[in-house]
Amino acid sequence: MSALTAGRRTVAEPTDPDAPVIEARGVHVRLGASHVLRGVDLAVRRGEVVALLGANGSGKSTLVRTLVGVLPAESGTVSLPPLERVGYVPQRVSAGGGVPSTAEEVVASGLLHPRRLRPPRGWRARVREALDQVGLADRAHDAIGQLSGGQQQRVLIARALVRRPEVLVLDEPVAGVDRPSQEQFARTMTALVDGGLTVLVVLHELGELAQLVTRAVVLRHGRVVHDGPPPAALGDHSALGHDHVHPHAADDMAPRRGEPGGTLLDPTLGIETEVRP
Amino acid sequence: MNLADEVVALLTDPFMQRALLAALLVGAAAPVVGTYLVQRRLSLLGDGIGHVALTGVALGWLVGAAMGLAPNEALAIPGAVVAAVVGSVLIEVVRRRGRTSGDLALALMFYGGIAGGVLLIGIAGGSSGSLMSYLFGSISTVTTSDLVITVVLCAVILAVGVGLRSALFAVSHDEEFAVAAGLPVWLLNMAVAVLAALTVTVSMRVVGLLLVSALMIVPVAVAQQLTHAFRRTMAVAAVVGVVVCVAGLTITYWNNVSPGATIVVLAIAVYVLAVAARPLLARRAPARDPHPDIPDDVVLTTAPAAAGGGKECAP
Incomplete structure (x- = not known):
């Protein structure tokens, strides 16, 4: 794709079913003077539903826009299935x-x-x-x-x-969207994922999609700081009968995981105004 | 002479035959391209290109005079085509660099085009009066070779403008999605720019460079009063364009008035009629509440807060 000048872009048709369908390696993107992505690695395998979380300005949108070829990467490689098999939903x-x-x-x-x-x-x-x-x-x-x-x-x-x-890439599909549309969206996605669709979705909060998401990748200042199971507390709160994810409600989850990225699992996750350097 | 004889005379007059065919084709082609320009909010682009085309006319004239060609203006139309294409491609390049400077670039084209045209025509040994037929149109003097150029260019414009309608719509509507879908966005944007330039030069003979943009834009404005679908807007605009061009030209057969001005005034009259007719059309549509009662996220009862208490946060 011509959109990538320095970075390399390949069209991948892996024969190995376990090979990633979407892959980014060491992707570095600069918009004007600011380095928005600083060496991001991301792999999405067939059938996965990966949520891309992070604060405003953390580089989530930039990452998906780079993946689909809207933005050029300064360095790094990106591989994606042929574009006719990729569905992209911009903000x-x-x-x-x-x-x-x-x-x-x-x-x-x-x-x-x-x-x-x-x-x-x-x-x-x-x-x-x-x-x-x-x-x-x-x-x-x-x-x-x-x-x-x-x-x-x-x-x-x-x-x-x-x-x-085969692959759906969505950039904040439910931000500022009315309730019936959000529910309809969750129903649509459930049916599609059951049918084998691979999904990469940028979200502010897991919300209606909590049950569907198999993995969460969290960006902070253009770096991946968490790549693993979706934050559990958010899942609890989007359970049936719960209207909304609450930012201060998840006292039980923050210190749980003792891994380097543990602080990420703190309840401010996904609430843009509260995540600060 | 009764009306039938008059009509037969009109249709058998070779000048009129050529003029009518040119008006018919240009009337259809200009609004098709105009639809894309309006969609991109570049309604004034046609004007900018028209001004640059004037420099092209003068430049063609200058070159023709230097080469000693029989009529000095033999190269006027090719000159206009070249200048218009170069000008619109430049605008497109500037537009892609940054949106704010596009407006300024358009202004520079307006002034530079007119000044360059007047200056060059003087050097070529003509007067600014020689430019009048290009500025205001001269459809009654359409020659057979003019007609051939018009037919070919209109065929190209209609073939690309209508044939690639879906792709051109996609690029004009949401460029980011078009890139992600893998469409050749740069090529399609250039296609719109070149189509606009060609339209300006073929319309030049019918309505004149100063009124070209009106023929591209006013029929689209009429169509927008009557429909809210893109394809139908384009179709209605083309029909309006053909009707006003042919009707305007026919009027000038009996009345000694400027064809270009008549066509544009007719188009604006149709627009006023469409605006007036719109409420009548709208009333016929079934009433529907655009904001049906749907549940919202606002919790009005002060139920005990879930866990941790306190604030509700809106999504």
Whole structure:
């Protein structure tokens, strides 16, 4: 990919089922004068659901944007399946340009890839199917601008799903999203993961996805400071009947793990304003 | 002479035949490209390119005069094509470097284009009066070779603009996603820039460089009043473009008024009509509450806090 200038980018089609489908090695990214990522290693294997956690400015979004080729890496290597098998959901864009467009049209643009610049035959059915997966089949002909923020986010998820990806990369899919959309999102993801989808998702908090996430990677100041099981306390709090993850509630979990990254498991995890250098 | 005879006379007049065909093609092509420009919030780009094309016209004239070509302006249109393409590609490059300077670059194109055109035409031995037919259009003087250029360029514009509609839409709508999807974003952006430049030069004969942008943008503004889908906006805009171009030109067959100005005034009249008609169309749509009652995250009862007590935090 031309997006990577100094860093190397490869398209991986591993034959070994245990080989990572997404892999970053020593990825260093500089935006202007600031070093946003400082040598990040990340590997996601087939069928995993990996949550990428960290404070604002820790480099989560930069990492996924580098993985999908939007940002160039200064050094390091990135490997990903061919782009037509990767679905990417960026952080919500504002309601589009100067010409309004319908949900169907936006989702249809997800059908395009390097070797296909025109929608394939039967695209309407596939678009309808993807919108159905996110529970918006009846809004296909509504203008994007008329949908709520959560619904717009679901349209962007449908745009990634319409590609029938093996790997889904999502950048804060539930940030500032209304409750019904969050629940719908969790249902959609559960069904997809059961179907064998590999997921890398940037989150502020595990929330509705707690049951689904198999591993958590935590970034702080552009470095991976934790890579392992998702923080348990957050899981407890997103259990049934619990409305929200509470920042100060997890007294029982912080000191538990005695590993170098242990402090990360402190309850401030994922609450952006409280994580400080 | 009755109306039927008048119409037959109009349709058999070779000048009029050429002019009508040119108007028909340009009327369809300009709004197709205009739709992408409006989507990218670059409605004024056509104007900027038009000004630069004027320098191209003068430059073509200068080169033609230096080479001693029969009509001095033989190279005017090729000159305009080259200058317009170079200008719009430059704008695209500047736009990619940083959004703020795009506005300034457009302003520089406006002034530099006009000043360069007037200056060069003087050096070429013409007067600024010689530029009038390019500034305001001269569709009634379309020659057969002009027509061939127009047909070819319009065919290219329509083929690319409509054929690659999905890809061009994807890039204009969300460039980051287009990159991640693996689309050739740079190439598609350049395609839009070159399409805009070609549209400006073919529209130059019909409405003139000063009004080119109107033909690209006003039909899109009309279509937006009537639909909220991208594809339909483009289709309605093209129909509006064809109707106003052909109608405007037909009017000038009987009345000695400027075709370009007539076409643009007609287009704006259609826009006003569409704005006026919009409430009537909207009332027919079924009423639907855009904000149905959905559960929210706000806990209004002061239930005992879960563990650790105290603050509720919004997501």
